[in-house]
Amino acid sequence: MSRPQTITEKILAAHSGRDSVRPGEIVNAQIDLVVCHEITTPPAIQMMKRLGVHKVFDPDKLVVTPDHFVPNKDIQTAELTKELQRFVKEQGIKHYYELGEHGICHALIPEKGHILPGMTAVCADSHTTTLGAFGAFASGIGSTDLAAVLATGELWFRVPETLRFNLNGKLPKGVFAKDLILYIISKIGVDGARYCSMEYHGDAIPALSMEARMTIANMAVEAGGKGGIFHADAVTDEYVRARTDVAYTPFSSDAHAEYRSVMDIDVAMLEPIVALPSLPSNGRFIGEVGHVAIDQAYIGSCTNARIEDLREAAAIMKGKHIAKGVKAIVVPATTSIWKQALREGLFEIFTDAGCVVSTATCGACLGGSMGVLGKQEVCISTTNRNFTGRMGHPEALVYLASPATVAASAITGVITDPRPYMN
Amino acid sequence: MSRTIRGRAHVYSRANINTDEIIPARYLNTHDHAILAQHAMEDIDKEFLARVQPGDILVAGEDFGCGSSREHAVWALRGAGIAAVVATNYARIFFRNSFNNGFLAVECARAADETTTGDDIEIDVDNGAFRNFTKGTTRDFVPLGEFVHELLDAGGLLPYIAKKTGTTYAPAGPQVDIKASSLGAKP
């Protein structure tokens, strides 16, 4: 009898030819899905070639899209995108989403049916943890790691310990997945899950859409986590089956698996949360935030710019106008989400309210383009990081919140509880 | 790599120094190590680049290198002359990026509290010891483990793979970044 294992341990064991693995062990795991974007892939391509390898291990396991600075914001980013295109062509990569089909990779991959339960997935980008929403082991890596994976199809991992979170109850109206993950990070801190996997259980989960689960898994890295993982269920299967008919093998944690810690959360007692500058762990219930006037409201990123997020924001903005002096920017996470929002009439609501709408891009989330902040500007944002300098000037201040809270704040010009604005 | 590194300390004892502070995202439009090095730590310490000399050691507090996965953070520090980092602990991607680059990063709980910028310090990998000659103190650091030693000895993950597969890892060729680095949009 092998020891009881967590879902993360089982996936890593199955991909490294082992019956079981333990936290702390180093394993060499086969990688099922490699996601590439224009910032971290070009250096990896050069490194792979320096290894004397000129063909990637399996072009069909790669999915490529430019996302960080699209459309190219300057000459250098144009050069990086060209390198990515050259690579796609030279390697015969069929899963390539060019400008016009592009999207922020962590949102694009699920929507195109590339991630399946039980997979191992990597990308040289820290928010790869998003894909853990599907019951996959998904983790961010560096460019050297990526070069190694491109060349060999495998990568070393230290098997992480797991923190278990039991989410019970029903999220109240006006409280969303973003509030829940900001709450968790405020409790455990930005390094509370350092080197660990964050595993979610509880009766609140069946009611969480895949979009909501992705928001939660996405921010595992803001707690230092190696992954954030949910078990695949009927909701997962429905989402995946609508996009692909490729077979998959789900894994699940054993009843007596070992957890480093267990945290029980009654989600029914949560309220909207805002993370104050300049750490994602500075979460406060909205009632404790006080009067904070804003210069900008930003709805975007791999955390919170999926269709549900845009619908929530639009529901609040409908028939209203943003406050004078506020800039409000809406950046759907992918081109398909953009089209869907257009069809649903959300852009009319946003633009009538005084927002601008951008093509899908990482944009201002990392201070790239499309709403970069100036000195001492204050922004409330649906993104995931409010570090010093993250969205622009080092003296700009970023508050993190749900799309509903950001929308309500755009309307009033101060950080605002969305609940009175919801019918 | 040499198994003992001795140099001058640059201390940043604050917890959670993130990769946006080590190398701001506005410079990610290049992966030229030399250009990145010119901006290392600039949002957190404008004096750093003027002070740092090849072979210096960066000493930090908890969760050093948190935030994005950008390996640019390791390249920028190394490019600026930093030979190794000692921190209470690290964000995981920074930690693995270090070893993958054959760049020494060790975890030592008290180092940042007990070291002052300018101190003469040493990391002795074989004995797991962190020594401060200026203060006369010695602390153990967390053992790196056999696999990490192999990575460091090989000079990083890719030379390690080359060694295992009987090939060689070619030295860096000319970077493909365009030379006109000043043409890019600035913050």
Ligand code: SF4
């Ligand atoms: S949206 Fe922001 S956090 Fe997400 S991948 Fe892009 S830059 Fe990173």
